[in-house]
Amino acid sequence: MESRKEIPQITPTDSHRRIVRRLVRSERSASLATTLSRGNQAIPYASVVTYATDERAAPILLLSSLADHTQALRDDPRACLLVSQVHGLPNPQTGPRVSLLGTMQKVERDDPRHPALQSHFLGRHPAASQYIGFGDFALWQMEVTEAHYVGGFARAVWLGNDWLSVAECASTIADGGMEVLQGFDQDQQSAIAYALVMTSGLDLSVEDSRWQVVAIDCDGVLLRDGEGGAAVPVWLPFAESVSSRQELAECLGSLAQQGQRIAVEQALNRT
Structure with missing residues (x-):
């Protein structure tokens, strides 16, 4: 039997996280x-799912009880979620x-979370609002517990779960982020x-000026079409x-100035 080769390990940094x-x-x-589960055998099974993230960046899924992956999770909650940005690349690798x-945990409707x-x-x-209340969805x-990041050829690193946002900071921004935003006027x-x-x-399909901030976390914002x-x-x-909150206010203030400057420059270019 061929001996197993030792794979060089990269030490994770804050940049990786x-x-x-x-x-x-x-x-x-x-x-x-x-x-x-198939009889007395356990076989790997992969499927495509949609997900969101909480304030720490931990994944949240909406699953139907009729789906094979949901039934699999009932028997064995261990799972792996592969997130990638390889679509459209000449070489996806x-x-x-x-x-x-x-592990995946079902969140009951009476759970405070x-x-x-x-x-x-x-x-x-x-669009999930149309069926999220159905009885077979949860x-x-x-x-x-672990994350394996690959940034391209020979750019792989193992991380624990410390890449998630620190809970205290995450909740501070999640609870007060939109309040900080409301301190800016509508134009800002x-x-x-x-x-x-x-x-x-990004090549976004909505006119640039129609986007609105609807949620804020430690790393960025969620935008939707304001119309x-x-x-x-x-x-x-x-x-x-x-x-x-102080760092967030300073960040948003800088972005407001930047956005206003870009708008002025574009207006001048059109004249």
């Missing part, structure tokens, strides 16, 4: 791997992806969203993560 959080927060769908390992988790999920998937949350709030959209490099269009909500990152 921030990249993983941003990757997980920015996506809306992933591949879920579970263990499916050069794109960033992360495998989140842990349920209202907040449901709000997080509907913020990312508004929220599940992943308790992540529009400028904040405008700056994030214009510097994102109620069908565009999918999008999460965009801050240049640097924030850990306090």
Whole structure:
């Protein structure tokens, strides 16, 4: 038998942790791997699911009790969620992806966490409001124990669960972030969203000025079409993560100035 080769391990850094959080927060769908029972055998089973994240960046899923992966999780809650940004790349293996390992826990409707988790999920998937109340659907949350991030060839690193936002900081921003935003007038709030959209490099389907901030976390904001269009909500990152209301206020103030400056420059270019 061929001997197993030792794989060089990269020591994770705060940069790796921030990249993983941003990757997980920015996506809306992933591949879920579970263990499916077939008679006296257990076989690997993968499926595509939609997900959202809580204030720490921990995944939240809405699953039907009729789905095979849900039945698999009842028997064995261990799971792996693969989140990637490889679509459209000539070589998908050069794109960033992360495998989140842990266990899935069903969140009952009378659980104190349920209202907040449901709000997080509907913020990312508004169309789910049509069926989230059905009896055969339930929220599940992943308790992540490890994460394996691959940023491209020879750029792989194992992390524990310390890539998640620190709970105290995460709850401070989640509970007070929108209150900080309300300290800015409507024009400034529009400028904040405008700056994030214009510097994102993304080709978004909604007119740039129509995006509105609807949720804030330690790493960025969730935007949606302010005119109620069908565009999918999008999460965009801050240049640097924030850990306090003061840092958030300073970040938003800088974005407001940047957005106003971009708008003026574009207006001048049109004249």
